[in-house]
Amino acid sequence: MDLSFNAEEIAFREEVRAFLREKVPSDIRDRARIGWSYLPKDDYLRWQKILFDRGWIAPNWPVEYGGPGWNTAQRFIFDEECARADCPRIIPFGVTMVGPVIYTFGTPEQKERFLPRILATEDWWCQGYSERGAGSDLAQVATKARRDGDHYVVNGHKIWTSGAHRANWMFTLVRTDPDAAKPQQGISFLLIDMKTPGVTVKPIISMDGYHYLNEVFLDEVRVPVDCLIGEEGKGWTCAKFLLGNERTGIAGIGRSKGRLERLKEMAGAEADGGGRLIENPSFRKKVAEIETELSALEVTNLRMMAAMSAGRPPGAESSTLKIRGTQIEQELNELLVEAMAYYALPYGPGQVRPDTNEAPIGPDYSVGVMSERLLRRAASIYGGSNEIHKNIIAKAILGL
Numbered sequence: 001m002d003l004s005f006n007a008e009e010i011a012f013r014e015e016v017r018a019f020l021r022e023k024v025p026s027d028i029r030d031r032a033r034i035g036w037s038y039l040p041k042d043d044y045l046r047w048q049k050i051l052f053d054r055g056w057i058a059p060n061w062p063v064e065y066g067g068p069g070w071n072t073a074q075r076f077i078f079d080e081e082c083a084r085a086d087c088p089r090i091i092p093f094g095v096t097m098v099g100p101v102i103y104t105f106g107t108p109e110q111k112e113r114f115l116p117r118i119l120a121t122e123d124w125w126c127q128g129y130s131e132r133g134a135g136s137d138l139a140q141v142a143t144k145a146r147r148d149g150d151h152y153v154v155n156g157h158k159i160w161t162s163g164a165h166r167a168n169w170m171f172t173l174v175r176t177d178p179d180a181a182k183p184q185q186g187i188s189f190l191l192i193d194m195k196t197p198g199v200t201v202k203p204i205i206s207m208d209g210y211h212y213l214n215e216v217f218l219d220e221v222r223v224p225v226d227c228l229i230g231e232e233g234k235g236w237t238c239a240k241f242l243l244g245n246e247r248t249g250i251a252g253i254g255r256s257k258g259r260l261e262r263l264k265e266m267a268g269a270e271a272d273g274g275g276r277l278i279e280n281p282s283f284r285k286k287v288a289e290i291e292t293e294l295s296a297l298e299v300t301n302l303r304m305m306a307a308m309s310a311g312r313p314p315g316a317e318s319s320t321l322k323i324r325g326t327q328i329e330q331e332l333n334e335l336l337v338e339a340m341a342y343y344a345l346p347y348g349p350g351q352v353r354p355d356t357n358e359a360p361i362g363p364d365y366s367v368g369v370m371s372e373r374l375l376r377r378a379a380s381i382y383g384g385s386n387e388i389h390k391n392i393i394a395k396a397i398l399g400l
């Protein structure tokens with residue numbers, strides 16, 4: 001199996017690199033470097049418009065719907081170069097999640113209505129899957145939708161809805177048949193306009209002190225039936241398809257490589273009392289170990305991509321990438337905090353918020369380190385918790 005890039009792919013990397021050098025606005029890059037979760041909505045809109053104009057907004061879409069026609073290696077290179085250049089991520093809820101569901105299961109009218117708006121980021125989507133009691137065991141969703149003429153009337157409560165306060169649309173799982181024989185049956189995939197009366201969004205402040213998470217209350221929300229994707233009661237098929245896409249790339253290798261560079265930069269700087277942390281053999285060993293782990297993960301990822309290019313579906317190996325990728329990310333964040341030493345203590349959420357003028361405490365490069373550490377504790381929970389991925393590996397790979 002050949003894991004190296006060919007001449008065409010190397011040329012592609014140069015093309016992407018040159019584009020990013022020229023086009024990423026420096027103010028957005030500076031903010032994204034702190035942590036792209038903290039960017040204001042307008043930064044995403046500006047950046048996604050630049051990608052849209054270049055035809056690169058939807059790397060995973062087929063050409064017929066507006067994708068660039070890249071192979072897996074090109075998509076990997078693109079992701080890696082974007083992370084390396086401190087670009088904001090492409091907001092996944094539209095392009096990576098609901099878009100592919102719509103072009104795979106939607107009607108021609110739904111494709112025409114929603115896909116161009118996703119590409120142009122004219123709509124901002126959020127994911128209304130999780131509920132209290134329906135997280136890992138998603139098939140337990142209890143939000144109900146009853147048919148009333150040419151509408152569904154939706155009642156229920158979604159939780160952990162990232163970015164719902166910014167979104168104007170939510171894709172969601174609702175129970176249309178409470179009497180179905182199995183929990184996976186009788187679920188439907190519905191698109192809800194967030195401006196519909198009866199939709200209430202309430203913030204959840206996460207332990208980094210920031211607001212991305214929400215609860216969404218749905219009270220007698222009337223949703224036109226043309227917002228149902230696929231067949232009524234067959235939403236589980238769309239739900240699973242979407243989760244498969246959500247988990248692609250969740251290992252965050254590009255992001256971790258960027259953080260490793262940051263770690264080396266911080267540890268290489270002159271400390272307050274003189275000397276450099278990187279000269280400490282114990283810390284140096286930790287950096288070397290994590291770099292080795294990350295390289296091994298990257299090779300595993302390349303091996304999986306090479307198999308996919310040869311026509312083999314990703315399968316349960318992607319669970320290995322998710323588990324190890326998030327562990328490495330979290331370990332790197334711990335090391336960054338260690339490198340920051342006492343500057344980690346006076347962390348205040350205001351330092352990373354672009355809408356305040358609170359000055360950073362400590363050296364500029366340390367801003368965002370503590371907030372990212374706190375935020376990314378959740379990386380082993382979202383996208384399927386690591387325990388669930390271990391179950392998948394046990395069944396599908398180890399045959400237990």
Ligand SMILES: Cc1cc2nc3c(=O)[nH]c(=O)nc-3n(C[C@H](O)[C@H](O)[C@H](O)COP(=O)(O)OP(=O)(O)OC[C@H]3O[C@@H](n4cnc5c(N)ncnc54)[C@H](O)[C@@H]3O)c2cc1C
Nearest residue numbers: 127128129130135136137160161162378381382385387388
């Ligand atoms: C930062 C963040 C952002 C999120 N964004 C969204 C979003 O935008 N939209 C959305 O719909 N959801 C979102 N979620 C929700 C996320 O998908 C769920 O948190 C996740 O699926 C776990 O579900 P739960 O929180 O209900 O935990 P539970 O399912 O109750 O799990 C609790 C614990 O038990 C373990 N566990 C559960 N079942 C098993 C099992 N069978 N075997 C072994 N261990 C098990 C889990 O691993 C976990 O440690 C987000 C979550 C976080 C933290």
